[in-house]
Amino acid sequence: MSTFPVLIVVSVITLLFLFKLVRKHKRDSTKNYPNGSMGFLPVIGESLSFVKAQKANRGQEWVEERVAKYGPIFKTSLMGGPTVFITGRAGTKFVLGAETEVLVPRQPVTISSIMGKHNLFEVAGTKRYKPIRQAMMSFLKPDSLQGHIKRMDSMVNARIDKDTRGKETITTLSFMKKLTFHVACQILFGITDDPTEQALYEEFGHCFEAMWSAPLNFPGTTFRKGIQARKRIVKKILPIMEKRKEQIKKGTLNPMNDVLSCMLSLETEAAENDDQEEPITMNEVIDNFVAMMIASHDSSASVLTWVIWKLAKDREIYDNVVKEQMSITDERKQRQQQGGGEADGRLTWGDVAKMKYTWRVVQEVMRVIPPFFGSFRTAIKDTSYGGYDIPKGWQVFWVAYATHMNNDIFNDPAKFDPSRFDSKSNIISPYSYLPFGAGHHTCIGLEFSRVEALVVLHHMVTKFEWSLVNSDEKITRLALPYPEMGLPINLIPKNSCWSPIP
Structure with a gap:
């Protein structure tokens, strides 16, 4: 043709x-829009240049070039929609502190098409937001997670042993991706079938790449591949959900076993409650499963990869982490020798609570290399900020590095210093530290991510030492920051490694 x-x-x-x-x-000539460029082509705007800059880890420079030209508030067009960038702590407070009647965390078309229009971000500000969020939080709150810590410990321990057995070198990023996806499947969603897990892992990889691609739904494009992968995910998970629904109705499955069952129990209860105005649908459950699976493992894998990188680069930090973790291992040994209800040799909630220095290291890694460059909000009514009009329907984007590397907020921000997160001696201003968002938009998975990271690092540092294969590996971003070559490391097993009785 x-x-x-x-x-x-x-x-x-x-x-x-x-x-x-x-x-x-x-028509809108009376409005005072921020300065900026909407790009040459409609819809695409500056999406391609932004994605290109992100892949080269030049996102900060991309923003700074426009800030220098247009000011700290500027307009552009990204991912299919007009967008206002707002930088600085005051701007972040405006965006993340805004009520849902003004700004909602609805995402660009590329992201919402993959996650689905009924996911938690998209329903913010509607009646559906509260029950869906409550279903997720009923499982993700600390007192619920306490009941899963030992299972997570055994699972992580076994998976690390399996995936490192006989290997002298591993690629950290793929290793951590598979590990965190395994934990998400088993703990968060109750998916214990290995073939299903592997199939979902491959499909979600396509989905994640598509979310930050250009919104071009043509054969061969990254976006189209993501849309097709989502369809295969839905086809795979639907029979699992239908079976769970029947088990919940019969009372043979506890809805508190995992997040997916919690959401399905709401769907089941709604179907049986004729008085409920807006019953929860299967589509809502599916979309939130997809969104939460994407959010629950890739960001954790990225953070853990950069912690491994930092521990390899800084012997003092590594030694301090090892010292803390080995003291916890010694206590586990003593418990097992003494016997009693907590004496099965596995990590307890109390053990995780003692990993204070290790968590400060993780926090500092996330400050220096934010897991998210920033995030979108959408104006659901006309609003304004800094003297500029933001029309209804426009996207608003806040930027993490603008506060993380600000000398007025963090003293000597280029220095890696975990002690800055010692709450006894330092107070960090609200809306300044943003790896999990801030205010009432703080990520609901924060506590799960913290526990998961600490359990993984506990086993890594008590089992191995390691060195970098490429000491000068560069950063690239596909939404999240990744080492350009996946961070291959040389593993050195510790002869004194101790494992609890399985």
Whole structure:
């Protein structure tokens, strides 16, 4: 088929978009929009240059170039929609502190298409937000997680042993991705079948790549591959959900076993309650499963990879972490020798609570290399900030590095210093430290992520020492920061490694 007719169609569509934009500009000429460029092509805008900069770890420079040209508040077009960038602590407070009647955490079309329009971000500000969030929090709150700590410890211990057995070198990023996905499947969603887990792992990989791609739904594009992968995920998980629903109805499955069962129990209760105005649907459960699976493992894998990198680069930090973790191992040995209800040799909630220095190291890694460059919000009514109008429907993007590396907020921000997170001696201003968001938009999975990271690091540092294969490996970003080559490391098993009785 000739490409000439296609070019004509594309040209006509582009001209129509431009005509619409010109008309809209004339209608809204009384508004004071931020300065900036919306890009040459409608819809695509500056998406391609932004994604290119992110992949080269030049996202900060991309923003700073526009801040220097337009100011700390500027407009552009990203991921299919007009977008206002807001930088600095005051701007972050405005975005993350805004009520859901003004700004909601709805995502660009590329992200919402993969996660689904009923996920927790998309329903913020509606009646559906509270029950769905409560279902997730009923499992993710600390007192619920306490009951799963020993299972997580055994699972992580066994998986690390399995995936490192006989290996002198591992690629840290893929190792951590598979490990955190395994924990998410088993602990969060109750998926214990290995073939199902492996199939889902591959499909979610396509989904994650698609979320920060250009919104081009054509054969061969990254976005199209992500859409198709999501369809296969839904097809795979639906029979599992239907079976769980029946078990919950019969009373043979405890809804508190995992997050997925918690959500399905709401769906089941809603179906049996004729008085409920907006019953929870299977589509809502599916979308939140997809969204939470994406959120629950890739960010943790990225953070853990960079902690492993830092421990390899800084012997003093590594030795301090090992000292803390070995003291906990010694206490576990003593408990097992003394016997009693807690004497099965596995980590307890109290053990995790003692990992204070290790957690401060993780926090400092997330400050220096934020897991998220920033995030989108959407204005659901006309609003304004800094003297500029933000129309209803526009996206708003806040940036993490603008506060994380600000000398007025963190003393000597380029220095790696875990002690800055010692709450007894330092107070960090609200809306300044943002790996988990802030205010009432703080990530609901914070506590789960903390526990998971500490359990993984406990086993890594008590089992191994390691060195970097490539000491000068660069950072690339595909939404999250990754080592360019996946951070291969040389493993050195510790002869004194002790494992509890399985």
